[in-house]
Amino acid sequence: MTLPWSSEETLSRVEHLVEACIGPVAQLIRPTPLAGALQIATFQILRAHVQSPQREEELTSMLLGAYVTATEWVLKLIDSGPGPSLNWGQYDKYGGSAESEGSTGADFALLVCFSDSFARASVFQAKVSEDVNRVSVHRIAPLRLPRAGTETTRLPEPQTLRLVDYGLMTISSTDANDLHWMHYCAYSPTSFFCIPLTQASSIITGYRETKIDADVVLDKLYNDNKHTRGLSTLLKQQAGFLYKDHQDASISRCGKTRELIHLLAAGAATEPDPEKPVPGWLTLTSAAAIGSFKKTFSKDVKIVELDATAAPSPSPAADIVKHLNSAVSHYAQSVQIERPRNSSIGGGPAKPGM
Secondary structure, three states: OOOOOOOHHHHHHHHHHHHHHOOOOOOOOOOOHHHHHHHHHHHHHHHHHHHOOOOHHHHHHHHHHHHHHHHHHHHHHHOOOOOOEEEEEEOOOOOOOOOOHHHHOOOEEEEEEEEOOEEEEEEEEEEEOOOOOEEEOOOEEOOEOOOOOOOOOEOOEEHHHHHHHHHHHHHOOOOHHHOOOEEEEEEOOOOEEEEEHHHHHHHHHHHHHHHHHHHHHHHHHHHHOOOOOOHHHHHHHHHHHHOHHHOOOEEEOOOOOEEHHHHHHHHHHOOOOOOOOOOOOEEEOOHHHHHHHHOOOOEEEEEEOOOOOOOOOOOOHHHHHHHHHHHHHHHHHHOOOOOOOOOOOOOOOOOOOO
16 A cells, blocks of 8 residues: 655745745745645744743643644645554653653654555654753653563663664664654754664763673662562662762754754655664654554554545544534433523623512
8 A cells, every 4th residue: 555645836836925924934845735734833833832941741731732633723724635643652641561652762753654555653752851852861760560571570760771772672673773763852942852862872872881790789689678668769769879970961962963853854855765764763664663663652653544545544533523413412402501691790780670
């Protein structure tokens, strides 16, 4: 199943729409309808953040909501026919599952599918940064106890190492230089910029060197206090002390840094070609690879459906509308609408005889 690519007329319409909603923004690639929708949504949330700074969790939730809304109206407005799908992968903030942020080191992922067997994926760890050129990455990930026979106990360690391990496991690699598709997404005062994990190589090396001795201390503390309440907190506090020399770890903008708006366009608006990988995006070239990647999410939110035909794909919208219409019918049968005797706040002139 292969989707037709956007026509010259469609690309021109998208460009005009993006300029109308954002302004004369410079583009690295001509945006398709999906790319344009993501750019408009990201810009709206960035503008809201500039006007009234938000926290990390709030901004990430706002982005998801904006992507859902923008793709809905932009794709209908452009009406260019079938296009790629978009999934938002969520890694639970809380909980101890293998798919949680504490286990993977990730906040969210975006998956763009161009067919049943070709997709691009990008993973993000979001951080609020007061600096427009640098983002702090130091944070201790919590204790993770095994939940299946193949899992092992994971002692507290820097979140960056969890992110590296998750990425390498996903692509069956041992080389952290392959993780250009994993990003620290910095929510700064004036921009949302993404620095690939590959730019944290010296930080990763330093963490790994410290981890050798830190794990010895943490393992002993764990075994000596297995039945102690609050063990996870105790271990995390100790890990914070053991990795204290890294508390200022940060990465700065570089030649591989991309504004989130431009990174999204690259992934969604570059024609699919297995021989031409897109920097900042992981290429998935089989249905099995796409399915395996989705299984690493805590929650898989389908924002846009893959549609290779002109017919609308199944959607929960029809069921929602059916329910609303049924409710209206019920109101009409069971509720007798009367005009309020006095609907103004504070009342009004009393009627005669009252």
